[in-house]
Amino acid sequence: MNIKNKGFDLAGILIIITVIGGVVFYYQERTLEGINDDNISNTINKAGETKDLVEENNEIFSENLDEINTKEIYFAGISNVIFEVCDTLENHKESSWYENFKSQIEKLDRYSEADAERLYEMNKNHVSSPQEMIDVAGKHRVEDVRQVCYSKEGYLLAITQGEYGGSGFKFIRYNIESDIIDFAKREDLDGGKDTAWYKSHIGHGYDEKDVYKWFSPPYKFSTIEENNIELVGGSVDAGCSSESWFNYSLEKNYITIKRTCSSCQEETPTCTEYYVEL
Numbered sequence: 001m002n003i004k005n006k007g008f009d010l011a012g013i014l015i016i017i018t019v020i021g022g023v024v025f026y027y028q029e030r031t032l033e034g035i036n037d038d039n040i041s042n043t044i045n046k047a048g049e050t051k052d053l054v055e056e057n058n059e060i061f062s063e064n065l066d067e068i069n070t071k072e073i074y075f076a077g078i079s080n081v082i083f084e085v086c087d088t089l090e091n092h093k094e095s096s097w098y099e100n101f102k103s104q105i106e107k108l109d110r111y112s113e114a115d116a117e118r119l120y121e122m123n124k125n126h127v128s129s130p131q132e133m134i135d136v137a138g139k140h141r142v143e144d145v146r147q148v149c150y151s152k153e154g155y156l157l158a159i160t161q162g163e164y165g166g167s168g169f170k171f172i173r174y175n176i177e178s179d180i181i182d183f184a185k186r187e188d189l190d191g192g193k194d195t196a197w198y199k200s201h202i203g204h205g206y207d208e209k210d211v212y213k214w215f216s217p218p219y220k221f222s223t224i225e226e227n228n229i230e231l232v233g234g235s236v237d238a239g240c241s242s243e244s245w246f247n248y249s250l251e252k253n254y255i256t257i258k259r260t261c262s263s264c265q266e267e268t269p270t271c272t273e274y275y276v277e278l
Contacts, residue, residue, distance in 0.1 A: 071182050074175045078155050079227045079251035086149040086221040089142070089158070097176040101156065102142045104174070104181045108160075110137040110144075114189050115167040118213060137168075144168070147220050149229070157229070157248075161219045164235065169217040171231075171248065171255060184248060187256045188214045196274040197257050214257065218246050227251050230258075240264040 092098055111119070116130035116137075127133055140160055149157040154176045162169030171184035187195050218231035227250040234243040242262035248255050256274070263269040 071180070074178050074180045075155070075173060075182060075253070077153070078173065081151045081153045081155055081250070083149040083151045083155075083157065083224055083229075086147060086157075086224070089145045089148050092148065092150065097156070100179050101158075101174060101176075104179065105140050105142050105145055105158075105160070105172075108140045108170070108181075109134050110140050110168050112170070114213065119167060140168075140170075145172075149221055149224070157221075159218060159220065159231070162217055164237075166214050166217045169214075169219075171218065173253065182253070185252075185254045186214070186217075187254070190254075191256075195256075200272065200274070214244070216242055216244050218244075218248075218255070231255070 111134045113130065113134075116133040119133050120127060120130040123133070127136070144160045145158050146161050147159050156172075156174040156176060158172040158174065160168060160170040160172065171186075173182050173184065174180070187197050191197065193199075214233070216233040216235040218233040220232050222230040222232045222245070224230075229248045229250070231246040231248055232243065233246065234241065240262065241264075242260060244260045245258045246255050247258055259271060259273050261269040261271040
């Protein structure tokens with residue numbers, strides 16, 4: 001009796017294992033049927049597209065990084081440079097670097113993309129796009145550069161004076177030996193929403209493009225102290241005037257606004273002080 005029971009138990013176990021195996025095999029077959037050739041092909045294609053996208057973005061990133069690194073290499077030592085002379089470009093016409101610098105200036109669009117976007121909002125009835133604003137304005141002339149600061153180490157700083165409202169202003173640094181030109185970053189365009197300049201306009205209710213961009217950007221050099229240069233800008237309109245003071249950091253290649261004063265007729269000027277971290 002015991003032997004029979006043991007045999008029965010063994011046979012029962014084998015039967016159960018066989019049934020379970022059949023069920024598992026059945027569901028595996030059903031699952032594999034769902035993963036047909038089209039699904040597999042789509043999965044492979046998506047993986048390939050993702051790979052291509054990653055490679056493309058990496059290539060773009062590398063190109064941009066190379067360009068940034070290249071520019072920084074040409075200006076790596078500028079923060080330790082002493083600029084002995086700041087005067088008009090007219091006084092340097094006989095300098096060996098003048099013609100190359102003139103050529104670089106005359107290649108530059110008068111309006112930057114930021115200039116064009118702002119002006120387009122004000123002239124939509126007359127132009128079709130910001131790019132048309134750039135095309136119509138044309139290129140800079142060397143006469144647009146009023147002042148330069150020269151260093152015997154082979155660097156030049158220059159300002160292209162903007163028109164009324166600030167469009168066309170550029171702060172330029174130039175490597176004479178390498179004939180490389182570069183532009184300073186600006187607190188109003190590049191500083192973001194944490195700057196004192198931006199926060200001073202919150203709640204005024206004006207359109208950002210009309211308010212936050214400097215209306216009177218720098219037009220001349222003022223004083224040089226170590227690696228910081230003070231700049232001055234201003235404008236006059238219908239009996240009212242404004243004057244602003246800025247700091248340019250040689251190390252950061254960045255312009256911040258320090259102070260603005262404005263008045264009309266003979267009234268006492270009203271001034272705003274901005275916190276500047278150099």
